[in-house]
Amino acid sequence: MRIIILLLLAIIFVPIPAYSDMNLWTQSFYFENDLLTGTDNDYTNGIKYSLISPDLSPQIPPNRSAKIPRLALDFFHRLPLIKNAPAETGHKVELAFGQNMYTPKDISRFDLIEEDRPYAGYSYLASAYHRKSDDGEGWSQMDTVEIQLGIVGPASLAEAAQKLVHRVRDLQRPNGWEHQLKNEPGLTLAFERKWLYHPSRDRRFCADAITHAGATLGNIMTYLNAGLEVRVGWNIPRSFAVSLIRPAGSTWSTPGRGLSLYLFSAVNGRLVIRDIFLDGNSFRSSHQVDKEPLVADLSTGLTARLERLSLSFAYTQRTREFELQPKHHGFGSLTLTYAF
Secondary structure (H helix, E strand, C coil), X not given: CHHHHHHHHHHHCCCXXXXXXXXXXXXXXXXXXXXXXXXXXXXXXXXXXXXXXXXCCCCCCHHHCXXXXXXXXXHHHHCHHHHCCCCCEEEEEEEEEEEEEEECCCCCCCCCCCCCCCCEEEEEEEEEEXXXXXXXXXXXXXEEEEEEEEEECHHHCHHHHHHHHHHHCCCCCCCCHHHCCCCEEEEEXXXXXXXXXXXXXXXCEEEEEEEEEEEEEECCEEEEEEEEEEEEEECCCCCCCCCCCCCCCCXXXXXXXXXXXXXXXXXXEEEEEEEHHHHCCCCXXXXXXXXXXXXXEEEEEEEEEECCEEEEEEEEEECCCECXXXXXXXXEEEEEEEEC
């Protein structure tokens, strides 16, 4: 928790220099937790840090490529996905790491709660490639391909992280972590395409819409997903909105001039084929529950952006994920983004 606070302070108080270049690095810190909604169970915590490169398009002069070594630029420009793309296409790469945490409803119990979801933690590293193209009539499209390498089980350090936070905040000690999923390495491949329709580009007060569809494959999660987001407000950037923590869910964020302030509402539906956090370990016996095949996230929130700094808050209701889950689950999200 102290590390999180220091990271937030470091980002917030970095001075914002004058605009000499709009092709910048972007770093984002994501924090999702159900304590923000007064509960402490199911998907109880998620954190993620991502670093997204400037646009790597060959058409951009090398002196505007934001401190990327020339040798690295030459390598990226030789890649077929970039070399053979149309001239108006943008390209970015991303590195990220994060941790997700899942617990049953009654964390005071020491015994195995067979009718509730397993204790589980997941820590991972991720790398992604983003490709974006703009249409002059208000349409933009972005494709994202992501690979995640991670670990489920005690090696994820989720148990230690939750016990530390609960001790510091004097909360109920979680007593059932001895029943958590066993250690298992995870490999996840994900693809998602987003379509942005931004018809009011030159108006200060405007509205737009973003649709998305994708698929995720791996021993951690396998599903098909699709959704829609609508934004309404002041000076909305022609870029893709901040997503919840999910594979291939990161966005193409563009710094702008002046203040942006807008409301958003989004839905993301999943057809779930595998979810290790409910199905249990892949090759070893472990606690498991019967999952629901269809799950939806309904989110509403607010984004404020000033120059290179933006802050988003969202509240999400997630439908029941397993058959014996008594009701839907809610959690709050904070996303802080800074371009440099």
